[in-house]
Each structure stands twice: as structure tokens, then as C-alpha cells.
Amino acid sequence: MEYIHDKRFTQIGRDEIMYTDFEGCEFAGCDLSRCDYTGTAFIDCRFIDCNFAGAKINYVAFRDVSFFNCDFSDVNFAMVDKLLFIISMTGCNLDRAKFYTLKLPKTVFTDCSFVATDFMAADLTDVIFDNCDLHKAVFIDTIANKTDFLSSRNFTIDPERNRLKRAIFSESxxxxxxxKYDLVIK
Known part of the structure; x- marks a missing residue:
């Protein structure tokens, strides 16, 4: 296992990432798509304009990691290393991503797209979805207590199938x- 700290990457190969611990690193414009990053750890790192589309991130540790304008379409987060899993995302594409059963307490998502994303049985307690598109996102058996949906749009959430105590919604x-009630609201 290799350990790399305080380094900036603009290109990095698949073989350089697997089974490596990165701490305090910045990744900018890297194409990390369709790769397998099993056993990798990112601690206090930043990713800017990186492509993770279709990447396998099983048992990858994300500890206090920030993502800006990254593409995570079709990525399955359900198998990440759950110990101290702390992320924030701004301007990211998470269409068709899977967060099945993942605990994301106090995570902040700003200006992100979650089209057809799976949040089944996820714990979204205190999560903030700031100006996010949740079109066709799946919320079933989701814990969304105190979750902030105030400025988000296009979501459909069944209050009878999810926990929404003190969740925040706009009037619209x-x-x-x-x-699900097929009401006419004017």
C-alpha cells in the first residue's frame, strides 16, 4: 500500500490509484471513469472537474472529500468504505448513481443533478440538497429526517414510505x- 500526500494531479493512471492512500491531495481534470479503485483511500482531498462515470468504488474510503463539477453518473456508492464517510459535492452529476443503504448524515449537495438516482433505504438525516434536480430519484424506506429539500426540484417522495420528520420543503x-394522490393543486 502506497501513501501519497499534499500532491496535485492533473492526470493519473488507473494503476497509480489502486491500493493507494491519498491525503491532502487535489485532483483536477482527471478521467477516472470506468476504473476499479478497490482499496483506495482519499483523506482530506479535493476533486475538480473529474470524471468518475461508471467507476467501481467498492471499499474506497472518502474521508472529508470535496467534489466540484465532477461526473458520477452510474456510480454505485453503496459499497464504499462506510467508516468516517464524509463528502460534499458542488455542481456534480450523480444521475443514476446508487446510495442504497448508505449513511450520509449532514452531507451538503449544491447544484447537483440526481436524475433517477437510488436513495432506497439510505440515511439522509440533516442532508442539504441545495438547488438540486431530483427528477425520478427513488426514495423508498429512506430516512430523511431534518433533510433540507427547500430549494430542490422535481422530486417525488411518498411520506408513507419514508421518514420525513422535520424535513424542510418549499410550498411549491x-x-x-x-x-401519489393525483390531486389537482392550483
């Missing part, structure tokens, strides 16, 4: 909570 967002 109430439509997404009542969709």
Missing part, C-alpha cells in the same frame, strides 16, 4: 409529496 415542493 409540496407537490412532490402529494403526487
Amino acid at each position: 415542493g409540496l407537490r412532490g409529496l402529494l403526487a
Whole structure:
């Protein structure tokens, strides 16, 4: 296992990442798509304009990691290393990503796209979805207590199938909570 700290990467190969611990590193413009990063750890790192589309991140540790304008389409987060899993994302594409059963307490997502993303049985307690598109995102058996959906849009969440105690919604967002009742709201 290799340990790399305080380094900036603009290109990095697949073989350089597997089974490596990165601490305090910055990755900018890296194409990390369709690769297998099993056993890798990122601690206090930043990713800017990186492509993770379709990457396998099983048992990857993300500890206090920030992502800016990154593509995570079709990525399965359900098998990441759950110990101290702390991330924040701004301007990221998470379409068709999977967060099944993952605990994401107090995570902040800003200006992100979650089209058809799977949040089944995830713990979203205190998560902030700031100006996020949640079109066709799946919320079933999700814990969304105190979750902030105030500025998000296009979500459909069944209050009978999810925990929403003290979750925050805008008045216009109430439509997404009542969709299953086929009501006419004017």
C-alpha cells in the first residue's frame, strides 16, 4: 500500500490509484471513469472537474472529500468504505448513481443533478440538497429526517414510505409529496 500526500494531479493512471492512500491531495481534470479503485483511500482531498462515470468504488474510503463539477453518473456508492464517510459535492452529476443503504448524515449537495438516482433505504438525516434536480430519484424506506429539500426540484417522495420528520420543503415542493394522490393543486 502506497501513501501519497499534499500532491496535485492533473492526470493519473488507473494503476497509480489502486491500493493507494491519498491525503491532502487535489485532483483536477482527471478521467477516472470506468476504473476499479478497490482499496483506495482519499483523506482530506479535493476533486475538480473529474470524471468518475461508471467507476467501481467498492471499499474506497472518502474521508472529508470535496467534489466540484465532477461526473458520477452510474456510480454505485453503496459499497464504499462506510467508516468516517464524509463528502460534499458542488455542481456534480450523480444521475443514476446508487446510495442504497448508505449513511450520509449532514452531507451538503449544491447544484447537483440526481436524475433517477437510488436513495432506497439510505440515511439522509440533516442532508442539504441545495438547488438540486431530483427528477425520478427513488426514495423508498429512506430516512430523511431534518433533510433540507427547500430549494430542490422535481422530486417525488411518498411520506408513507419514508421518514420525513422535520424535513424542510418549499410550498411549491409540496407537490412532490402529494403526487401519489393525483390531486389537482392550483
